[in-house]
Amino acid sequence: MLRHLFKLIWNKKGTHSLLIIEVWAAFMVLFGVLTLIVFNLRNYLQPIGFQYEQVWNLELSSNQDTTEIASKLQRAMQRVRSYSEVIAASRMSNNTPFSASQIGNSVTYNKVDVGADFYYTDSQLAKVLDLPLKKGRWYADADQVGKFIPIVINQVMEDKLFQNESGLNKVIKRDDKTVYKVVGIVDKFKAKGQFMSDTPGLFQILEKNDRWNSNILIKTKPGTDANFEARLVKDIAMMLPGWGVEVGYLKDSRKNRENLTLVPVLIFLIISGFLLTNVALGLFGVLNLNIAKRKGEIGLRRAMGATEAKVTGQFLGEIWVLATFSLIIGLIFAVQFPLMNVFDLDKEIYIIAILAAVAVIYIIVTLCAWFPSKLAAAIHPAVALHEE
Amino acid sequence: MGYGLSKNMDHGLWSMVKIPNRSNTNPQTPNTMLSNYIKIAWKVLLRHPFYTFITLFGITLTLTVLMVVTSFLDHLFGPHYPENKRNRSLYIATIMQTDSANTTMSTGPASFDFLTKYAKSLKSPERVAIMSNFTFSNAYTNGKRIKLNTKYTDVDFWSVADFEFLEGKPYDDTNVRNADHVAVITDALRDQYFGSDAETVVGKTIDIENINYRVVGVVKGSPPTRIYTYSDVYFPYTSPKSNYEQKGIRGRFVAIVLAKNSSELPAVQAEFQSFVARIPKSEYSNDKRFNVLIVKADTYFDHFLSMFTRSEKDRLALYAIVGLVLLMIMGLPAVNLVNVNISRILDRASEIGVRKAFGAPSKALLWQFIIENVFITFIGGAFALILTLAVIYFINSSGWIAYADLTINLPVFVTSILVCLVFGLLSGVLPAFRMSRLKIAEALKV
Numbered sequence: 064m065l066r067h068l069f070k071l072i073w074n075k076k077g078t079h080s081l082l083i084i085e086v087w088a089a090f091m092v093l094f095g096v097l098t099l100i101v102f103n104l105r106n107y108l109q110p111i112g113f114q115y116e117q118v119w120n121l122e123l124s125s126n127q128d129t130t131e132i133a134s135k136l137q138r139a140m141q142r143v144r145s146y147s148e149v150i151a152a153s154r155m156s157n158n159t160p161f162s163a164s165q166i167g168n169s170v171t172y173n174k175v176d177v178g179a180d181f182y183y184t185d186s187q188l189a190k191v192l193d194l195p196l197k198k199g200r201w202y203a204d205a206d207q208v209g210k211f212i213p214i215v216i217n218q219v220m221e222d223k224l225f226q227n228e229s230g231l232n233k234v235i236k237r238d239d240k241t242v243y244k245v246v247g248i249v250d251k252f253k254a255k256g257q258f259m260s261d262t263p264g265l266f267q268i269l270e271k272n273d274r275w276n277s278n279i280l281i282k283t284k285p286g287t288d289a290n291f292e293a294r295l296v297k298d299i300a301m302m303l304p305g306w307g308v309e310v311g312y313l314k315d316s317r318k319n320r321e322n323l324t325l326v327p328v329l330i331f332l333i334i335s336g337f338l339l340t341n342v343a344l345g346l347f348g349v350l351n352l353n354i355a356k357r358k359g360e361i362g363l364r365r366a367m368g369a370t371e372a373k374v375t376g377q378f379l380g381e382i383w384v385l386a387t388f389s390l391i392i393g394l395i396f397a398v399q400f401p402l403m404n405v406f407d408l409d410k411e412i413y414i415i416a417i418l419a420a421v422a423v424i425y426i427i428v429t430l431c432a433w434f435p436s437k438l439a440a441a442i443h444p445a446v447a448l449h450e451e
Numbered sequence: 452m453g454y455g456l457s458k459n460m461d462h463g464l465w466s467m468v469k470i471p472n473r474s475n476t477n478p479q480t481p482n483t484m485l486s487n488y489i490k491i492a493w494k495v496l497l498r499h500p501f502y503t504f505i506t507l508f509g510i511t512l513t514l515t516v517l518m519v520v521t522s523f524l525d526h527l528f529g530p531h532y533p534e535n536k537r538n539r540s541l542y543i544a545t546i547m548q549t550d551s552a553n554t555t556m557s558t559g560p561a562s563f564d565f566l567t568k569y570a571k572s573l574k575s576p577e578r579v580a581i582m583s584n585f586t587f588s589n590a591y592t593n594g595k596r597i598k599l600n601t602k603y604t605d606v607d608f609w610s611v612a613d614f615e616f617l618e619g620k621p622y623d624d625t626n627v628r629n630a631d632h633v634a635v636i637t638d639a640l641r642d643q644y645f646g647s648d649a650e651t652v653v654g655k656t657i658d659i660e661n662i663n664y665r666v667v668g669v670v671k672g673s674p675p676t677r678i679y680t681y682s683d684v685y686f687p688y689t690s691p692k693s694n695y696e697q698k699g700i701r702g703r704f705v706a707i708v709l710a711k712n713s714s715e716l717p718a719v720q721a722e723f724q725s726f727v728a729r730i731p732k733s734e735y736s737n738d739k740r741f742n743v744l745i746v747k748a749d750t751y752f753d754h755f756l757s758m759f760t761r762s763e764k765d766r767l768a769l770y771a772i773v774g775l776v777l778l779m780i781m782g783l784p785a786v787n788l789v790n791v792n793i794s795r796i797l798d799r800a801s802e803i804g805v806r807k808a809f810g811a812p813s814k815a816l817l818w819q820f821i822i823e824n825v826f827i828t829f830i831g832g833a834f835a836l837i838l839t840l841a842v843i844y845f846i847n848s849s850g851w852i853a854y855a856d857l858t859i860n861l862p863v864f865v866t867s868i869l870v871c872l873v874f875g876l877l878s879g880v881l882p883a884f885r886m887s888r889l890k891i892a893e894a895l896k897v
Binding site: 305 | 504512596786791793794851
């Protein structure tokens with residue numbers, strides 16, 4: 064049966080070549096879009112790991128002021144903590160959650176090298192962002208006196224750096240001068256929002272006299288409004304003349320950040336949705352014409368005793384063989400992506416996308432062939448043969 | 452659907468046979484011939500509404516995507532308010548410090564000092580404006596927070612960018628020299644801060660980060676996609692917090708160099724490069740780490756591309772990827788169209804046979820099919836135009852981009868019509884050519 068179908072297709076390869084190209088192109092488009100969707104969906108399904116609803120980001124910039132920056136920052140910090148509206152506040156490097164900045168570096172343990180996002184914060188960050196510790200504890204100011212710099216890492220970092228061991232209390236190196244000790248492990252910290260993949264991250268305690276990292280994350284009490292914000296900005300601006308003072312809400316920056324991912328995906332989704340509708344309609348039209356042309360053959364087969372289901376089955380079989388041809392060509396292209404590790408994506412993403420694309424193509428061609436073949440098969444043999 | 456075929460075919464044949472007959476009574480002018488072809492095309496389209504729909508759907512979809520994309524690209528790169536002179540502007544926006552082996556690099560905007568020394572002093576351009584990249588700030592009024600973007604500029608900024616002043620005027624050299632606390636604001640900020648019923652705001656003060664600025668002018672706002680001119684508030688560069696005093700070559704400033712006309716752009720670029728070549732090494736490489744300095748005065752498009760691509764190779768890769776995506780988006784409907792057309796034209800073989808039997812030459816048949824396809828493509832083009840207008844209107848009014856001014860302008864429309872024609876001919880000529888060469892007996896037999 065299958066060989067017969069192959070023969071049928073092969074005999075008319077000229078007419079079918081365009082159909083094959085079309086199904087192939089549809090597969091490639093689907094594969095591309097599905098890769099994008101699977102990648103983002105997998106990221107989306109993982110929680111970001113912290114709370115941001117009530118958190119503000121106060122950005123200070125010293126501008127032309129160069130004197131006693133560190134102590135001025137400390138005074139500003141004390142001031143912020145003194146308000147009754149503030150639950151907790153923490154200093155952080157400028158790669159605050161949902162911001163565009165990134166700080167990357169790599170660390171080594173046992174000859175394993177892992178690149179990670181570095182976040183420089185003080186002892187209060189876990190409290191401000193409600194970041195639950197999975198193991199160990201968050202670093203405290205008292206840790207500063209120790210020999211090693213205390214750090215907290217996330218779960219992915221632990222898995223990658225220590226393989227199967229526990230990372231707690233291990234000593235790792237950034238370079239010969241900087242040596243860290245892991246004091247705690249958090250589960251997830253997807254600082255760039257829901258659509259960020261869960262990548263290695265590392266929190267390092269800020270030095271007491273740090274003067275470069277001037278962002279302050281503030282967790283406010285629920286119901287705190289712009290009136291307090293205006294007071295805060297005014298007070299800080301008075302304290303620090305000439306400095307830039309800017310307040311942003313993390314929930315706003317999260318929205319902006321996620322739209323950067325969401326909008327392109329949506330645009331691709333809409334366009335490819337239309338493209339596939341277009342292909343489906345075209346396929347339906349072509350198959351409709353092709354099958355209608357073979358009325359005589361259908362009449363003959365029906366007269367010889369083939370059931371309606373058998374005739375429908377033959378046409379479906381033909382289109383499946385045709386689709387399989389196109390998909391084999393498509394797969395030759397598509398498997399290059401996981402094989403050559405294009406774009407550094409997880410192989411699993413490509414495989415899921417390929418499988419989903421294959422399934423969708425089969426569903427589309429089946430739907431497009433089923434209706435015309437059903438109609439054609441239902442024709443009475445006498446009528447069909449009479450026309451011939 | 453295909454089963455009403457024979458009945459419809461009769462009707463189609465009728466009109467087909469009738470029209471040549473009628474035209475025989477009149478002397479055939481090219482004009483009546485054309486209108487005959489169009490009449491035939493119209494009848495053919497109505498004969499199978501479903502296939503007409505498929506064809507139109509493909510054409511409309513492709514053209515709409517193409518037109519919206521070009522319109523958006525035009526919005527990004529074309530000369531529009533307030534950067535109307537973009538065609539003769541060069542942007543000095545990033546300085547790259549690297550070493551000869553390209554192992555470490557650091558990029559960012561320039562300092563005010565650097566731009567004054569090496570851009571402002573250029574002889575060939577008409578004018579050079581220096582402005583800071585926009586920064587964020589907040590203003591508070593009646594317990595409400597207004598998010599602001601602020602920008603520090605020199606006086607030339609107002610001649611390089613064509614802002615429309617709704618009230619007042621820009622700050623001048625005296626304001627800059629005296630470091631006056633003055634500001635030019637946009638209409639959107641005026642409405643938010645002073646209320647939309649305020650009659651005149653020039654002379655009033657606005658409190659930003661605890662400093663009171665006197666408003667000297669109100670301009671019509673511009674979209675944030677034009678990042679070098681976009682802001683909500685503009686201050687003279689001598690205002691507090693602008694950091695123009697900063698030493699070194701890196702800072703937060705950008706220059707727009709306005710050439711006298713677009714043909715002089717290469718000359719201006721050459722002059723700037725000769726200036727850059729003369730910068731002493733001690734100014735940018737004090738720790739031996741960054742001994743190569745790359746700074747260019749680029750047209751906006753080149754500058755934009757160089758933000759994503761560091762090298763020629765990257766740029767080629769980018770072109771390849773964009774080309775591939777476009778090819779897929781355009782190619783798929785095209786293949787689909789050709790496919791449907793070929794299937795349909797086989798379906799019409801007997802009609803061709805009858806026409807040939809009645810003495811129509813191959814050329815006439817070929818013309819009929821070409822015109823039929825061009826006709827349907829133009830209908831699709833018209834639909835696409837309407838749809839594009841709707842999409843653009845939606846984007847403009849949705850507030851995704853403040854002050855969005857996407858338009859269908861002449862070049863975009865002409866491109867679309869040309870693409871329209873290519874599509875019509877691609878999907879029309881190929882099958883029609885094959886058909887018109889069919890032998891009468893063969894055609895009638897099918």
